[in-house]
Amino acid sequence: xxxxxxxxxxxxxxxxxxxxxxxxxxxxxxxxxxxxxxxxxxxxxxxxxxxxxxxxxxxxxxxxxxxxxxxxxxxxxxxxxxxxxxxxxxxxxxxxxxxxxxxxxxxxxxxxxxxxxxxxxxxxxxxxxxxxxxxxxxxxxxxxxxxxxxxxxxxxxxxxxxxxxxxxxxxxxxxxxxxxxxxxxxxxxxxxxxxxxxxxxxxxxxxxxxxxxxxxxxxxxxxxxxxxxxxxxxxxxxxxxxxxxxxxxxxxxxxxxxxxxxxxxxxxxxxxxxxxxxxxxxxxxxxxxxxxxxxxxxxx
Amino acid sequence: xxxxxxxxxxxxxxxxxxxxxxxxxxxxxxxxxxxxxxxxxxxxxxxxxxxxxxxxxxxxxxxxxxxxxxxxxxxxxxxxxxxxxxxxxxxxxxxxxxxxxxxxxxxxxxxxxxxxxxxxxxxxxxxxxxxxxxxxxxxxxxxxxxxxxxxxxxxxxxxxxxxxxxxxxxxxxxxxxxxxxxxxxxxxxxxxxxxxxxxxxxxxxxxxxxxxxxxxxxxxxxxxxxxxxxxxxxxxxxxxxxxxxxxxxxxxxxxxxxxxxxxxxxxxxxxxxxxxxxxxxxxxxxxxxxxxxxxxxxxxxxxxxxxxxxxxxxxxxxxxxxxxxxxxxxxxxxxxxxxxxxxxxxxxxxxxxxxxxxxxxxxxxxxxxxxxxxxxxxxxxxxxxxxxxxxxxxxxxxxxxxx
Numbered sequence: 001x002x003x004x005x006x007x008x009x010x011x012x013x014x015x016x017x018x019x020x021x022x023x024x025x026x027x028x029x030x031x032x033x034x035x036x037x038x039x040x041x042x043x044x045x046x047x048x049x050x051x052x053x054x055x056x057x058x059x060x061x062x063x064x065x066x067x068x069x070x071x072x073x074x075x076x077x078x079x080x081x082x083x084x085x086x087x088x089x090x091x092x093x094x095x096x097x098x099x100x101x102x103x104x105x106x107x108x109x110x111x112x113x114x115x116x117x118x119x120x121x122x123x124x125x126x127x128x129x130x131x132x133x134x135x136x137x138x139x140x141x142x143x144x145x146x147x148x149x150x151x152x153x154x155x156x157x158x159x160x161x162x163x164x165x166x167x168x169x170x171x172x173x174x175x176x177x178x179x180x181x182x183x184x185x186x187x188x189x190x191x192x193x194x195x196x197x198x199x200x201x202x203x204x205x206x207x208x209x210x211x212x213x214x215x216x217x218x219x220x221x222x223x224x225x226x227x228x229x230x231x232x233x234x235x236x237x238x239x240x241x242x243x244x245x246x247x248x249x250x251x252x253x254x255x256x257x258x259x260x261x262x263x264x265x266x267x268x269x270x271x272x273x274x275x276x277x278x279x280x281x282x283x284x285x286x287x288x289x290x291x292x293x294x295x296x297x298x299x300x
Numbered sequence: 301x302x303x304x305x306x307x308x309x310x311x312x313x314x315x316x317x318x319x320x321x322x323x324x325x326x327x328x329x330x331x332x333x334x335x336x337x338x339x340x341x342x343x344x345x346x347x348x349x350x351x352x353x354x355x356x357x358x359x360x361x362x363x364x365x366x367x368x369x370x371x372x373x374x375x376x377x378x379x380x381x382x383x384x385x386x387x388x389x390x391x392x393x394x395x396x397x398x399x400x401x402x403x404x405x406x407x408x409x410x411x412x413x414x415x416x417x418x419x420x421x422x423x424x425x426x427x428x429x430x431x432x433x434x435x436x437x438x439x440x441x442x443x444x445x446x447x448x449x450x451x452x453x454x455x456x457x458x459x460x461x462x463x464x465x466x467x468x469x470x471x472x473x474x475x476x477x478x479x480x481x482x483x484x485x486x487x488x489x490x491x492x493x494x495x496x497x498x499x500x501x502x503x504x505x506x507x508x509x510x511x512x513x514x515x516x517x518x519x520x521x522x523x524x525x526x527x528x529x530x531x532x533x534x535x536x537x538x539x540x541x542x543x544x545x546x547x548x549x550x551x552x553x554x555x556x557x558x559x560x561x562x563x564x565x566x567x568x569x570x571x572x573x574x575x576x577x578x579x580x581x582x583x584x585x586x587x588x589x590x591x592x593x594x595x596x597x598x599x600x601x602x603x604x605x606x607x608x609x610x611x612x613x614x615x616x617x618x619x620x621x622x623x624x625x626x627x628x629x630x631x632x633x634x635x636x637x638x639x640x641x642x643x644x645x646x647x648x649x650x651x652x653x654x655x656x657x658x659x660x661x662x663x664x665x666x667x668x669x670x671x672x673x674x675x676x677x678x679x680x681x682x683x684x685x686x687x688x689x690x691x692x693x694x695x696x697x698x699x700x701x702x703x
Contacts, residue, residue: 048392051371070693136532137476137549156531161682247486248534249678264364266668 034280041273050269062270071250071258078165079234079254082172086236087229089173094180094225099214101181102188112185119178127242130171134158134243164244164252171239176232180225187221188214223293230286234279255279323605324351326376328366329592330359335620336380336432336594339613350605352378360487363388363667370394370597377600378609380432380592383420384488384670387662389595390421390428396596396603397426398610407611416589417629420659429595430610431629433620435556436587436657437493438649439463439577440542440563443570445470445477445551456574460519463552463577467528470551479528481541481550484520486678489537491660491670492588493554494520494677499586499658500578505669506702508676509691512579517680517687524681534681556590557650560625560643573646575653589657591626621647627654665701672697 007013041062043055066072101112118126133140136156145151157167191214199209215222237256240246246253246261253261255275263272329337332354340352355376357365363385369375370389381389389395402408410418410427417431443453449469457463467479483489495505497520501512523529530550533541538555545553546566553559554576563571576587594613596606617628621635625643627650628635635647663669676694679685685693 047367047388048370048394050367051373137530137544159531159534161684244535245486247678249486249675249682249684251682266671267367268668 041277045269047267062274066274075258083233085169086172086233090176090180094177097181098184115178123238127239134167161251183225187218191217227290322349323602326353327378328357328376329380332356335624343612377606384660384666388664390423391664395428396598399427401607412630421593429593433591433626434629435590436654437556438653439574440553442551457577471528478550480552481545482554483538486674491673496586496588509695514687573649585656587653587657
């Protein structure tokens with residue numbers, strides 16, 4: 001008895017207690033909803049059976065319906081394009097800005113802080129802003145492009161099936177870039193200055209220093225930023241709701257938006273859950289990468 | 301006069317219903333400026349022991365939000381709900397069957413209501429609410445632009461051909477003027493705007509690929525392909541589209557009477573309203589039937605108090621036109637003059653148009669039927685499918701929902 005108490009106070013018992021507390025929390029607030037989501041993806045759940053505990057099981061019917069939906073292929077392509085394009089540009093532009101503000105010039109940290117202003121705004125507000133900027137008839141972006149002579153007639157960003165996804169990607173790059181920048185800036189700041197000084201003495205130029213010192217030293221940070229970027233991009237919903245509503249004709253519908261449309265516009269919660277389940281599997285894969293890269297970070 | 305009826309009503313209510321304790325009811329509605337919200341405030345201030353808390357829920361979220369609340373039994377007592385959504389809730393027993401209340405009521409007489417709104421809230425012979433108001437859509441047009449384009453402002457387009465020709469003549473890209481503004485958005489608003497065109501051509505929500513409907517869609521597509529309407533018509537709602545008309549960037553607009561108040565103050569030009577053009581002279585007319593119904597949830601603890609509010613709202617139906625430019629759903633009420641010349645000139649047009657207004661549904665699966673119709677016109681207008689193909693696909697989906 002005494003040994004048990006000691007173990008609980010400081011020892012292996014205490015550690016176990018902490019682990020179980022965290023596990024119980026995760027189970028209740030993340031695990032159960034996830035499991036419930038998987039369950040209803042195999043059930044028929046509509047507007048009014050939503051509240052009841054048990055629903056009619058339909059096997060893989062919801063999955064078949066989603067995969068045979070004429071929109072399915074388009075949504076898959078859109079989701080991949082949206083995610084890769086957003087993450088690629090958020091990361092490269094964010095990295096460029098991080099390197100830029102890493103130079104020692106007056107006000108560098110100040111300006112870097114200011115860049116965060118966009119990121120702290122709620123997604124819907126950003127969406128509404130871009131909605132105006134991208135407007136076809138009287139949008140600022142069209143005005144600028146027309147004035148510069150880059151286009152000869154206005155682009156209807158939100159209403160043209162060829163541009164609607166690009167419109168949301170543009171807004172999302174702007175929205176997510178500062179977050180990438182700040183994480184990468186933290187990574188850059190962690191690289192000891194004497195490494196660069198030593199390399200400089202050895203005659204390495206800026207490009208060589210970047211590829212032989214900065215990039216290798218940033219590997220863990222980059223892995224984490226990319227993984228988080230993919231996860232955040234797969235969660236992006238507000239911009240679609242505010243700018244294109246997934247349209248026109250589904251041309252800018254991505255998986256997360258489609259899931260919401262099925263659940264809360266058509267009230268077919270089973271099919272909505274199917275898409276969530278598929279997305280969970282993808283996100284789990286990405287999370288594994290994230291965990292691996294942060295583990296490397298602690299070893300560093 | 302208004303004060304007097306109000307006081308008299310309050311007194312009669314106080315006498316007839318013996319309410320022992322003070323009761324607080326909750327009501328959800330799309331806007332705190334809507335008639336029922338204003339009436340609820342007045343009703344709460346009356347000495348009847350009933351207070352109504354009004355919560356505003358965005359129109360786009362109203363059904364989803366209400367569903368979630370109903371699933372967890374945290375729904376309000378009263379709701380103002382868009383009429384095509386009514387059947388879903390009524391058919392599943394979410395709303396209280398008001399038949400016994402209505403039979404005993406001195407205020408509410410179901411025979412007073414137009415057939416359209418009345419059928420939208422009737423399910424299996426039960427009465428599941430009362431209409432708060434009705435609306436429909438018609439064609440607004442800029443008379444100054446008609447004159448400038450050499451068109452007669454006193455004979456606005458009456459057929460589809462005339463509408464097309466007028467839109468063509470009025471479109472003026474150099475001055476940023478489109479011929480016509482409407483909404484082909486992939487939402488209930490788009491269905492609301494497209495369905496009357498399909499109905500005029502002989503179709504209906506359960507027969508969307510009827511002969512002739514593709515011509516309606518072809519005409520819409522011509523508006524887009526020939527630049528007679530803004531491409532953003534695909535993604536803009538009616539309120540924003542009509543905003544471009546008020547701003548002088550569109551010469552005609554299709555929308556409802558809810559625009560009148562804003563238009564009277566914003567539009568700096570001479571404008572008028574006319575009936576929706578028909579396919580050809582003598583073709584049957586059709587229009588959309590819009591606006592909300594008031595319903596009481598079946599799980600309310602105070603059905604009597606809730607119903608007495610519905611009676612009060614019905615007793616104030618005369619006010620919905622002059623104060624809210626919404627049209628009363630009651631046949632026995634004539635639209636009172638508002639004092640604004642243009643609005644009063646529009647009134648008879650909307651009254652006539654309302655006679656041709658048809659319900660969406662009623663069907664419990666309306667959102668999915670509506671989605672199929674939206675997919676049809678959006679995929680045709682963006683050139684992804686031919687008009688007939690798009691409508692046939694929609695019909696296939698609708699058949700699966702109906703059977």
